[in-house]
Amino acid sequence: SQQGEEDPQALSIQEGENATMNCSYKTSINNLQWYRQNSGRGLVHLILIRSNEREKHSGRLRVTLDTSKKSSSLLITASRAADTASYFCATDAEAYGGSQGNLIFGKGTKLSVKP
């Protein structure tokens, strides 16, 4: 069962442009996390946003959370070729009938940044 669903599935942009990825989920959450995965590598944590937060920044990353719409977005500004990767959102499974303390991941957005 998938809790978060990313949109779009794939995104191709030019270096310097902004990239926006969206994540929708189905039930109430405690927090939502974003991860990046470079090809053939493990996932790397980017940002965690709690349910009582609306926006969070980290360098060129900006994450928003709208709990009324059950959605989150990840914005990467001034993208670089090195940002080419898959991006996943993850929410705590408890709110989705799963066990407390576990994460449920979406299927990811594949971002390609062309030089």
Add this chain to the structure above:
Amino acid sequence: NAGVTQTPKFQVLKTGQSMTLQCAQDMNHEYMSWYRQDPGMGLRLIHYSVGAGITDQGEVPNGYNVSRSTTEDFPLRLLSAAPSQTSVYFCASSWTSSLSEQYFGPGTRLTVT
């Protein structure tokens, strides 16, 4: 710190064989978990542990076994490998649970023929 390490990086098994995927972390994390990643499926939780001596099932536990005898190690055993277990396996750890940042290992690519 090495973080989360996994061995082997690649493995080919024949149907019916058994093997153990190793996972270790040196960050003194209480929570550890195993995921499998299949094309177009995202990550799915296999088993997890909230501390030494405590394990529980995730979303897709069938065909896998785990134990947690120490805080550092969390091996995943395939009891009788099947082609459906061909996947990339990731181990992750964190201080507590999904409420904290997860640290992932580099993965093990398993092929079952």
